[in-house]
Amino acid sequence: MTRIKRGYIARRRRTKMRLFASSFRGAHSRLTKTINQQRIRALVSSNRDRKRKKRDFRRLWITRVNAVIRDMGVSYSYNNLIHNLYKKKLLLNRKILAQIAISNKNGLYMICNNILSQQESPGML
Amino acid sequence: MASSSSTLALCSSFSAQCKVSHHQNPLTFPSKSSISLFKPNSLKLASPPILFTKPAFSPVPKVSESESALIEAEFDERAPEPAQVVTATKEDLKREDIYAVVMVGSRQYIVFPGRYIYTQRLKGANVDDKIVLNKVLLVGTKTTTYIGKPIVTNAVVHAVVEEQGLDPKVVVFKYKKKKNYRRNIGHRQPNTRIRIIGITGYQDYPVTTLDS
Numbered sequence: 517m518t519r520i521k522r523g524y525i526a527r528r529r530r531t532k533m534r535l536f537a538s539s540f541r542g543a544h545s546r547l548t549k550t551i552n553q554q555r556i557r558a559l560v561s562s563n564r565d566r567k568r569k570k571r572d573f574r575r576l577w578i579t580r581v582n583a584v585i586r587d588m589g590v591s592y593s594y595n596n597l598i599h600n601l602y603k604k605k606l607l608l609n610r611k612i613l614a615q616i617a618i619s620n621k622n623g624l625y626m627i628c629n630n631i632l633s634q635q636e637s638p639g640m641l
Numbered sequence: 642m643a644s645s646s647s648t649l650a651l652c653s654s655f656s657a658q659c660k661v662s663h664h665q666n667p668l669t670f671p672s673k674s675s676i677s678l679f680k681p682n683s684l685k686l687a688s689p690p691i692l693f694t695k696p697a698f699s700p701v702p703k704v705s706e707s708e709s710a711l712i713e714a715e716f717d718e719r720a721p722e723p724a725q726v727v728t729a730t731k732e733d734l735k736r737e738d739i740y741a742v743v744m745v746g747s748r749q750y751i752v753f754p755g756r757y758i759y760t761q762r763l764k765g766a767n768v769d770d771k772i773v774l775n776k777v778l779l780v781g782t783k784t785t786t787y788i789g790k791p792i793v794t795n796a797v798v799h800a801v802v803e804e805q806g807l808d809p810k811v812v813v814f815k816y817k818k819k820k821n822y823r824r825n826i827g828h829r830q831p832n833t834r835i836r837i838i839g840i841t842g843y844q845d846y847p848v849t850t851l852d853s
Contacts, residue, residue, distance in 0.1 A: 556823070559814035566811070607778050607791040612742050612749050616781075626786045626849045627779075 577614035584617040744776040762831035796843040
């Protein structure tokens, strides 16, 4: 085989990694081997957290809706709301409910009243 | 839960009807529009004149066949609008005090006229197509709401396809430690940007106000 110098191949690869880790703290953005390791950890975390994000936000929405709903009256809670939502065949999901709850509380109260009031009608059970 | 399964059955039965024209957006689960989770819509307000300069009738808006029956509703809406352009833009800003919750691509979005949303890629929709979104779950103003069970019948959200693009790149990096396994894959999810023009057709639906 002819002789081949490695030249700038490794440097180019490492420069890209340095750019990726440029905002990391201390040695994690300065030393090559450490950058390699931290880059892997960062990417793995981002992968895993993309799946977690869906769970986290759903929890947040549930908490928010719960907080606003409990103001409505004694013993009215999130689980009652969701049960009634399904009974009355509303399709709104928790994200939308949470957004309505924080931006326009009256909207959520209107929805609750609507669901509750219909329940008292004799035809329903 | 029996009730949830019944709701899901409802959803599937509606999927055929809700062929959203050819609807995204933010706050989604299919997470790609991550940050927009709390800002379902961009805060851009399209200035009204731009919307109305679109030639109303001349080019036949390319809408998929399932929507052909609904095009007539769009035409009726377009006719009186050019007359209103002359009046102050303040009226148009006041008119936008209404919002709707619409389901597009199995995600729900809060929609305001004049703003845009990113949805899953709508196949067969070209740029500047008028789109009609059928699955309207809720229409609301500051004082009243029309709560759909499950949808507000005859309510329709009109929108225009602005752009068919790709989401920002996401690096899917798979790694197992001490096992010499790593895979580096980049992914860009296709999306469609839709600008909302108007919300119509909800007036006949039973309304809910704070007093009731």
